[in-house]
Amino acid sequence: MAAGQDPRDTHDGSTSRLSLICQGASPATRAAAFPDDGPLEEKTLAALRGMPAVGRHRARAWVSPMQAARQTAEALALAIDEDRDLRDPDYGRWAGRTLAAVVEDEPAMLAQWLADPQFSGHGGESLDLLLERARKWLGRRGRSSRRTIAVTNAAVVRAMVVEVLGAPVQAFWRIDIAPLTVTELRHDGRRWTLRCCGRPLEGAPVD
Numbered sequence: 001m002a003a004g005q006d007p008r009d010t011h012d013g014s015t016s017r018l019s020l021i022c023q024g025a026s027p028a029t030r031a032a033a034f035p036d037d038g039p040l041e042e043k044t045l046a047a048l049r050g051m052p053a054v055g056r057h058r059a060r061a062w063v064s065p066m067q068a069a070r071q072t073a074e075a076l077a078l079a080i081d082e083d084r085d086l087r088d089p090d091y092g093r094w095a096g097r098t099l100a101a102v103v104e105d106e107p108a109m110l111a112q113w114l115a116d117p118q119f120s121g122h123g124g125e126s127l128d129l130l131l132e133r134a135r136k137w138l139g140r141r142g143r144s145s146r147r148t149i150a151v152t153n154a155a156v157v158r159a160m161v162v163e164v165l166g167a168p169v170q171a172f173w174r175i176d177i178a179p180l181t182v183t184e185l186r187h188d189g190r191r192w193t194l195r196c197c198g199r200p201l202e203g204a205p206v207d
Contacts, residue, residue, distance in 0.1 A: 016187035017147045020157045021201065023064070023072040024048060025179040033098045034091040035153070040071045044179070051180075051203035053077035059147040062086060066153065072180075073151040085137045086152040092124025117169045127172060134159035142187045157183050164192045180204040 024044035028035040040048075054076040061078040063069050064086035073080045094102050102110050106122075113119045117127040138160060141148055154177040162172050164185060177183065177198050184195040 016142065016189075017059075018141060018185040018187070018192075019059070019147075019149045020160060020183040020185065021054070021072070021076070021149060021151045022154050022157050022177050022179055022181050022183070022198075023066075023069040023151055024075075026068045028096070029179060031098055032100070033096065034094040034102070035066075035068075035088055036091075036096040037067050037088075038096075040068050045071065045075070047180075047205045048072065048075035051076065051201065054149065054201070059149045061149040061151070063151040064088065064153060064156070069151045069153065076151075078149060078151065080151070083137070083150075085133050086150055086156055088153045089130050089155050090125040092120075092122040094122050094124065114173065127169060130155065131159050131163060131169065131172070135163045138163060138185075138192055142189075142192060154179070160185070161194060161197060164194050 024040045024047070026035060026038050026044075027033075027041050028038055030041065048071075061073065061080045062083045063073040063078070063080040065082045065084055066088050069086070070080075070082075099110075109121055113122060117131070120126040120129075134156060141150075157177045158172050158175040161167075161175055161177075161183065162169070165171070175197070178200075180201050181198045181204070182201055183197045184199070186193050186195050
Protein backbone atom coordinates (compact mmCIF):
# COMPACT_ATOMS: atom_id res chain seq x y z
CA MET A 1 0.00 0.00 0.00
CA ALA A 2 1.32 3.45 -0.91
CA ALA A 3 2.28 5.80 1.87
CA GLY A 4 -0.70 7.84 3.00
CA GLN A 5 -3.21 5.71 1.07
CA ASP A 6 -6.50 5.05 2.86
CA PRO A 7 -6.82 1.26 3.44
CA ARG A 8 -10.46 1.54 2.40
CA ASP A 9 -9.28 2.50 -1.08
CA THR A 10 -7.44 -0.72 -1.95
CA HIS A 11 -8.83 -2.89 -4.73
CA ASP A 12 -9.54 -6.60 -4.13
CA GLY A 13 -10.39 -7.46 -7.75
CA SER A 14 -14.15 -7.00 -7.46
CA THR A 15 -16.09 -4.38 -9.38
CA SER A 16 -16.00 -0.83 -8.03
CA ARG A 17 -19.15 1.26 -8.30
CA LEU A 18 -19.01 5.04 -8.47
CA SER A 19 -22.13 7.21 -8.41
CA LEU A 20 -21.53 10.81 -9.49
CA ILE A 21 -24.32 12.99 -8.14
CA CYS A 22 -24.71 16.40 -9.76
CA GLN A 23 -25.46 19.02 -7.14
CA GLY A 24 -28.79 20.85 -7.09
CA ALA A 25 -29.55 24.03 -8.97
CA SER A 26 -28.32 27.39 -7.72
CA PRO A 27 -29.35 30.91 -8.75
CA ALA A 28 -26.34 30.92 -11.08
CA THR A 29 -27.61 27.74 -12.76
CA ARG A 30 -30.98 29.31 -13.44
CA ALA A 31 -29.46 32.55 -14.71
CA ALA A 32 -27.10 30.79 -17.15
CA ALA A 33 -24.21 32.32 -15.25
CA PHE A 34 -20.66 31.16 -14.64
CA PRO A 35 -20.99 29.87 -11.07
CA ASP A 36 -19.15 31.21 -8.09
CA ASP A 37 -19.34 29.64 -4.64
CA GLY A 38 -23.04 30.33 -4.17
CA PRO A 39 -25.73 28.35 -2.28
CA LEU A 40 -28.54 26.26 -3.67
CA GLU A 41 -31.75 28.03 -4.63
CA GLU A 42 -34.61 27.82 -2.13
CA LYS A 43 -36.74 25.76 -4.54
CA THR A 44 -34.01 23.12 -4.72
CA LEU A 45 -33.55 23.03 -0.94
CA ALA A 46 -37.29 22.45 -0.52
CA ALA A 47 -37.23 19.64 -3.09
CA LEU A 48 -34.26 17.97 -1.41
CA ARG A 49 -36.12 17.83 1.89
CA GLY A 50 -38.69 15.57 0.25
CA MET A 51 -36.20 13.20 -1.42
CA PRO A 52 -35.04 9.83 -0.04
CA ALA A 53 -31.73 9.81 1.84
CA VAL A 54 -28.96 8.45 -0.36
CA GLY A 55 -26.83 7.90 2.76
CA ARG A 56 -28.76 4.78 3.65
CA HIS A 57 -26.60 2.84 1.14
CA ARG A 58 -23.55 3.19 3.44
CA ALA A 59 -21.25 4.02 0.59
CA ARG A 60 -18.12 6.05 1.07
CA ALA A 61 -18.94 9.59 -0.03
CA TRP A 62 -16.86 12.48 -1.29
CA VAL A 63 -18.05 16.03 -1.91
CA SER A 64 -16.81 19.15 -3.61
CA PRO A 65 -15.88 21.91 -1.14
CA MET A 66 -18.29 24.28 -2.92
CA GLN A 67 -21.34 25.40 -0.97
CA ALA A 68 -23.99 24.03 -3.34
CA ALA A 69 -22.42 20.57 -3.40
CA ARG A 70 -22.09 20.43 0.38
CA GLN A 71 -25.71 21.48 0.84
CA THR A 72 -26.81 18.78 -1.59
CA ALA A 73 -24.80 16.07 0.18
CA GLU A 74 -26.04 17.11 3.61
CA ALA A 75 -29.67 17.08 2.43
CA LEU A 76 -29.18 13.55 1.05
CA ALA A 77 -27.87 12.40 4.46
CA LEU A 78 -24.43 11.46 3.18
CA ALA A 79 -21.49 11.10 5.55
CA ILE A 80 -18.98 12.99 3.46
CA ASP A 81 -15.31 13.86 3.10
CA GLU A 82 -14.43 16.99 1.15
CA ASP A 83 -12.18 16.58 -1.86
CA ARG A 84 -10.80 19.71 -3.48
CA ASP A 85 -10.42 17.95 -6.83
CA LEU A 86 -14.23 17.81 -7.10
CA ARG A 87 -14.55 21.61 -6.95
CA ASP A 88 -16.17 23.73 -9.66
CA PRO A 89 -13.92 24.91 -12.47
CA ASP A 90 -12.23 28.23 -11.79
CA TYR A 91 -13.92 30.70 -14.14
CA GLY A 92 -11.56 33.53 -13.28
CA ARG A 93 -13.02 37.00 -13.85
CA TRP A 94 -16.17 35.46 -15.39
CA ALA A 95 -17.27 33.85 -12.10
CA GLY A 96 -20.69 35.14 -11.08
CA ARG A 97 -21.34 36.79 -14.46
CA THR A 98 -24.03 35.68 -16.88
CA LEU A 99 -23.17 34.14 -20.21
CA ALA A 100 -25.02 36.97 -21.95
CA ALA A 101 -22.85 39.58 -20.21
CA VAL A 102 -19.64 37.82 -21.21
CA VAL A 103 -20.89 37.47 -24.80
CA GLU A 104 -21.50 41.21 -24.88
CA ASP A 105 -18.22 42.27 -23.26
CA GLU A 106 -15.73 39.63 -24.42
CA PRO A 107 -17.16 37.72 -27.40
CA ALA A 108 -13.76 36.84 -28.87
CA MET A 109 -12.47 35.56 -25.52
CA LEU A 110 -15.59 33.44 -25.03
CA ALA A 111 -15.28 31.97 -28.53
CA GLN A 112 -11.66 31.09 -27.84
CA TRP A 113 -12.61 29.47 -24.51
CA LEU A 114 -15.15 27.27 -26.32
CA ALA A 115 -12.72 26.32 -29.11
CA ASP A 116 -9.37 25.98 -27.36
CA PRO A 117 -9.07 23.47 -24.48
CA GLN A 118 -5.85 25.16 -23.36
CA PHE A 119 -7.43 28.62 -23.10
CA SER A 120 -7.04 30.37 -19.73
CA GLY A 121 -7.22 33.99 -20.84
CA HIS A 122 -10.14 34.63 -18.47
CA GLY A 123 -7.74 34.13 -15.56
CA GLY A 124 -9.25 30.77 -14.67
CA GLU A 125 -8.83 27.06 -15.34
CA SER A 126 -8.49 25.67 -18.85
CA LEU A 127 -10.58 22.74 -20.03
CA ASP A 128 -7.41 20.66 -20.37
CA LEU A 129 -6.62 21.24 -16.68
CA LEU A 130 -10.17 20.29 -15.68
CA LEU A 131 -9.94 17.05 -17.67
CA GLU A 132 -6.58 16.26 -16.11
CA ARG A 133 -8.03 16.86 -12.65
CA ALA A 134 -10.92 14.49 -13.43
CA ARG A 135 -8.53 11.85 -14.82
CA LYS A 136 -6.35 11.89 -11.71
CA TRP A 137 -9.37 11.70 -9.41
CA LEU A 138 -10.74 8.68 -11.26
CA GLY A 139 -7.29 7.08 -11.15
CA ARG A 140 -7.28 7.26 -7.37
CA ARG A 141 -10.82 5.97 -6.97
CA GLY A 142 -10.21 3.05 -9.33
CA ARG A 143 -8.09 1.45 -6.60
CA SER A 144 -11.11 0.97 -4.36
CA SER A 145 -13.47 -2.02 -4.36
CA ARG A 146 -16.03 -0.12 -2.29
CA ARG A 147 -19.16 1.59 -3.50
CA THR A 148 -18.35 5.28 -3.74
CA ILE A 149 -20.52 8.36 -4.13
CA ALA A 150 -19.25 11.78 -5.20
CA VAL A 151 -21.32 14.95 -5.09
CA THR A 152 -19.97 17.56 -7.49
CA ASN A 153 -20.97 19.93 -10.28
CA ALA A 154 -22.02 19.26 -13.86
CA ALA A 155 -18.69 20.30 -15.38
CA VAL A 156 -16.70 17.78 -13.34
CA VAL A 157 -19.20 15.00 -14.17
CA ARG A 158 -18.94 15.85 -17.87
CA ALA A 159 -15.13 15.82 -17.65
CA MET A 160 -15.20 12.37 -16.04
CA VAL A 161 -17.52 11.00 -18.73
CA VAL A 162 -15.18 12.32 -21.45
CA GLU A 163 -12.22 10.64 -19.73
CA VAL A 164 -13.98 7.30 -19.24
CA LEU A 165 -15.11 7.16 -22.86
CA GLY A 166 -11.78 8.38 -24.22
CA ALA A 167 -13.81 10.87 -26.22
CA PRO A 168 -12.41 13.92 -28.02
CA VAL A 169 -12.11 17.03 -25.86
CA GLN A 170 -14.90 18.78 -27.76
CA ALA A 171 -17.33 16.08 -26.58
CA PHE A 172 -17.30 17.91 -23.25
CA TRP A 173 -19.62 20.55 -24.74
CA ARG A 174 -22.06 17.92 -26.02
CA ILE A 175 -22.83 16.20 -22.70
CA ASP A 176 -25.87 17.45 -20.79
CA ILE A 177 -25.81 16.82 -17.04
CA ALA A 178 -28.84 18.23 -15.22
CA PRO A 179 -28.98 19.10 -11.51
CA LEU A 180 -29.89 16.26 -9.13
CA THR A 181 -28.99 13.50 -11.55
CA VAL A 182 -26.66 10.55 -11.10
CA THR A 183 -24.07 9.19 -13.50
CA GLU A 184 -22.93 5.62 -12.78
CA LEU A 185 -19.44 4.31 -13.47
CA ARG A 186 -17.95 0.86 -12.93
CA HIS A 187 -14.33 -0.27 -12.56
CA ASP A 188 -13.25 -3.89 -12.99
CA GLY A 189 -9.71 -3.40 -11.71
CA ARG A 190 -8.43 -2.42 -15.15
CA ARG A 191 -10.57 0.42 -16.47
CA TRP A 192 -13.68 2.51 -15.87
CA THR A 193 -16.84 2.01 -17.92
CA LEU A 194 -19.98 4.15 -18.16
CA ARG A 195 -23.17 2.44 -17.03
CA CYS A 196 -25.63 5.32 -17.20
CA CYS A 197 -25.42 9.08 -17.60
CA GLY A 198 -27.64 11.80 -16.15
CA ARG A 199 -30.38 9.64 -14.61
CA PRO A 200 -32.65 11.66 -12.27
CA LEU A 201 -32.19 10.87 -8.61
CA GLU A 202 -35.10 9.11 -6.95
CA GLY A 203 -37.67 11.70 -5.96
CA ALA A 204 -35.94 14.56 -7.80
CA PRO A 205 -38.22 17.15 -9.40
CA VAL A 206 -38.29 17.28 -13.19
CA ASP A 207 -37.81 20.80 -14.56
